[in-house]
Amino acid sequence: MTDFIRKWWRVLLSGGMLVLVFQLFIARGDGGGPTVGRFVGIDVFRPVTAAVGLVTRGASVVWGRYVALVGVETRNESLRREVANLRTKLDAQRETVMENRRLKDLLRIAATSDRPVIGARVVGREVSPWFQAIFIDAGSGSGVEPGMAVLTPAGGVGRVHKVSRGISEVVLLSDGRFTADVIVERGRVRAVAEGAGEGTVRLKYVSATNDVRPGDRVIFSGFDGSMPKGTVLGPVVSVDRPKESLFQKVVVQCAAPTDAEEVLVVMARPAIPFRPVP
Amino acid sequence: MIRRALLVVLIVWACTAIAVFVLPDFVPWFLIPETAFLGVVFAGLFLSGFPALLCAASCAFLREAVSSAPQCTMFLGTLALFVAVRHLEHHLIVRNERSVLLSVAMFLLLETVSIRIIMSMRGAGAFPLFWIVEEAVRIALTSLLAVPVFMSLSGRFQKVRE
Numbered sequence: 001m002t003d004f005i006r007k008w009w010r011v012l013l014s015g016g017m018l019v020l021v022f023q024l025f026i027a028r029g030d031g032g033g034p035t036v037g038r039f040v041g042i043d044v045f046r047p048v049t050a051a052v053g054l055v056t057r058g059a060s061v062v063w064g065r066y067v068a069l070v071g072v073e074t075r076n077e078s079l080r081r082e083v084a085n086l087r088t089k090l091d092a093q094r095e096t097v098m099e100n101r102r103l104k105d106l107l108r109i110a111a112t113s114d115r116p117v118i119g120a121r122v123v124g125r126e127v128s129p130w131f132q133a134i135f136i137d138a139g140s141g142s143g144v145e146p147g148m149a150v151l152t153p154a155g156g157v158g159r160v161h162k163v164s165r166g167i168s169e170v171v172l173l174s175d176g177r178f179t180a181d182v183i184v185e186r187g188r189v190r191a192v193a194e195g196a197g198e199g200t201v202r203l204k205y206v207s208a209t210n211d212v213r214p215g216d217r218v219i220f221s222g223f224d225g226s227m228p229k230g231t232v233l234g235p236v237v238s239v240d241r242p243k244e245s246l247f248q249k250v251v252v253q254c255a256a257p258t259d260a261e262e263v264l265v266v267m268a269r270p271a272i273p274f275r276p277v278p
Numbered sequence: 279m280i281r282r283a284l285l286v287v288l289i290v291w292a293c294t295a296i297a298v299f300v301l302p303d304f305v306p307w308f309l310i311p312e313t314a315f316l317g318v319v320f321a322g323l324f325l326s327g328f329p330a331l332l333c334a335a336s337c338a339f340l341r342e343a344v345s346s347a348p349q350c351t352m353f354l355g356t357l358a359l360f361v362a363v364r365h366l367e368h369h370l371i372v373r374n375e376r377s378v379l380l381s382v383a384m385f386l387l388l389e390t391v392s393i394r395i396i397m398s399m400r401g402a403g404a405f406p407l408f409w410i411v412e413e414a415v416r417i418a419l420t421s422l423l424a425v426p427v428f429m430s431l432s433g434r435f436q437k438v439r440e
Contacts, residue, residue, distance in 0.1 A: 123299055175346070176397060
């Protein structure tokens with residue numbers, strides 16, 4: 001073997017150099033057209049370049065996908081946590097914006113009201129199936145008294161029933177014990193509104209000859225002093241005229257949302273002294 | 279015995295506070311069990327003497343406080359319920375799951391029917407069918423909840439006594 005190399009080293013060296021030259025030509029790709037030499041070079045050295053490419057790609061894959069990814073999981077985890085935090089913050093901000101909007105509406109009502117009002121938050125709801133009431137965070141300490149009206153920008157909510165130092169109970173309009181004098185706005189028909197549960201109120205003593213239609217807006221008359229005059233009760237949703245009855249059966253949907261979070265308490269004693277709901 | 283009564287009162291007050299101030303925001307009313315009612319029935323069935331009365335009176339006071347019912351009616355009505363449960367307790371020899379389930383369901387039904395009758399006599403309109411279904415769900419849920427809670431609590435109290 002040594003003898004062979006000694007004898008042919010020049011030829012081997014020149015051959016190696018030629019291979020290198022070919023390789024360089026092929027790798028650079030000088031933009032010239034296809035030549036016989038190039039074809040030969042490509043064919044001869046394709047396995048070599050393919051093998052080199054395979055090894056390079058393999059090494060690059062191993063490096064890129066495994067070695068370089070050490071610590072990515074930790075980073076991913078921290079990014080995930082950061083995204084969750086940002087989402088929570090975004091939700092909180094969205095909630096703040098909504099609350100801001102609701103409070104602005106309340107302020108608008110407070111500014112236009114001719115009676116003093118205070119804002120209160122709804123902090124609880126009665127869970128018994130027979131009565132419908134909410135708890136607000138304003139009590140006798142803030143000057144709230146039984147019988148005062150409770151409103152939202154959308155309409156009336158109810159009437160203060162029980163009062164303690166920092167909390168008051170408000171009987172909702174839809175409670176069966178709530179009654180108030182109301183007017184159907186379009187036909188000026190007067191009636192007595194009585195809570196009918198499920199966010200609805202029925203109008204009593206509406207004569208069969210009165211013109212009341214679904215969609216008519218019903219407002220509080222203020223005559224009984226329980227709610228401020230003109231406060232919205234809600235739209236009429238159904239009118240039934242039984243043949244055998246003197247009166248129509250009118251159902252009104254309360255305009256104020258049953259899940260209101262902030263309300264206004266009208267700080268005026270009712271014109272007629274309040275008797276607790278019997 | 280007094281410590282057990284206080285423990286029951288504590289649990290009832292905590293659960294009622296959660297039921298009134300937290301749960302209504304995202305749970306419909308008929309899926310919220312009435313823990314104060316359960317406290318009274320538990321006191322009647324599993325406690326005795328002054329601690330039972332103390333427990334029942336506390337639960338009755340709590341019901342009165344968180345209900346918009348006319349003054350004192352809920353308190354007195356709940357105490358009447360306690361007396362009725364005590365009476366049942368004298369005759370109910372076996373306090374097994376079925377007896378507990380039946381007695382809680384029966385008393386809940388009795389209470390809701392009697393209040394409905396009183397409200398109807400006062401002029402309240404007929405309640406919709408959907409409300410009746412919801413009320414049935416509430417009664418069933420509260421009665422079903424009573425069984426494991428009562429059995430677990432009474433079992434613990436029994437172990438402590440032994």
